[in-house]
Amino acid sequence: MKQLKKKSLMIAGLLLCALVLGTVAQPVWAAKYTFKLGHAVxxxxxxxxxxxxxxxxxxxxxxGEVEINLFPNNQLGTGERDLIEGLQLGTVDLVVSSTGPMSGFEKKFMIFDFPFLFKDKAQAYATLDGEIGQYIMGLLExxxxxxxxxxxNGFRHLTNSKRPVNMPADAQGxxxxxxxxxxxxxxxxxxxADPTPMAWGEVFTALQQxxxxxxxxxxxxxxxxxxxxxxxxxxxxxxVFSPSMIVMGKAKFDKLPKEYQELFLKAAQESAVYEREQITKMEEEQVEELKKLGMEINTPDKDAFREATKSVYDEFRGELGEDAKLLDQILAEN
Structure with missing residues (x-):
């Protein structure tokens, strides 16, 4: 009985030591700043x-003083709009998102939604990284x-389960x-066609059903x-060419020391160059992979689609106000 008590006391003592040592050691390894970064894909x-x-x-x-934890596949929300709202609420710290939902927060982002706006990626990059892109990005603050x-996110393309789409008439219905x-x-x-808005997390099931x-x-x-x-x-x-952004809650960014603010901007730009390289590489490789997986690849008449969608410019150009001149500037380079 005495031996059992001694063993119990020894075990309790060892556990207490481990707990104390763990408590003391933990701050040595803990990051000073911890952030959650989410995206939808x-x-x-x-x-x-x-x-x-x-x-x-x-x-x-x-x-290691700053720790970034990554949450893909809508783990922090049900779609990109939800994630962006999380930035405003402070429940999400950083987000990678297409600009599609951004016009719901700042109307001028709709500039990037007009059809056939950019002739190629080089023009898109020059616009985004230049004065126009920096001006529009700054409006989010x-x-x-x-x-x-x-x-x-690259140029957007159409998929469907019904028929090949080579001309605008093929998309009807x-x-x-x-x-x-x-x-x-x-x-x-x-x-x-019949456009139906839907959060990305619901799309696969909707297509399946x-x-x-x-x-x-x-x-x-x-x-x-x-x-x-x-x-x-x-x-x-x-x-549509689909720009995307890495964005952060402004309140969280403003609380960072200035040297870390500069680092975040530098790291974001470096990661953007890398991300674009990966997109381009995947586009080239994955069209062939999709063929192997049984998809039929069609090359539609883009001039016919461009002509058929001109009305979109007439419908929404006025909503840009004086910034419609930016749209004209981009089109003049196309």
């Missing part, structure tokens, strides 16, 4: 790869959001999932989200 997508690069640079340069750098974005919805109404006939997204989304499992046809319409 797969951890195989370039959004995530860019976010990993951002995390690596920040944590290395701060010797009054909404409590700090833009760090421009990523990209198709029920298509779109973002909750009135300009992009108008693009599909212009070709007499036939609630919608198709959707539109860049190739890396189509591939990494396994859209090929529920869709047969891909039409390389390239109707």
């Amino acid at each position: 797969s951890d195989q997508h370039p959004y995530h790869l860019g976010a990993v690069r951002f995390k690596e640079v920040v944590e290395k340069e701060t010797n 009054k909404q409590g959001i700090k833009g760090l750098a421009w990523y990209e 198709l029920k298509l999932r779109t973002m909750e974005n009135k300009v992009q919805m108008a693009i599909w109404r212009a070709v007499k 036939g609630t919608v006939d198709g959707q539109e997204n860049p190739i890396p989304i189509i591939y990494t989200q396994k859209i090929y499992e529920v869709q047969k046809y891909v039409s390389l319409t390239g109707h």
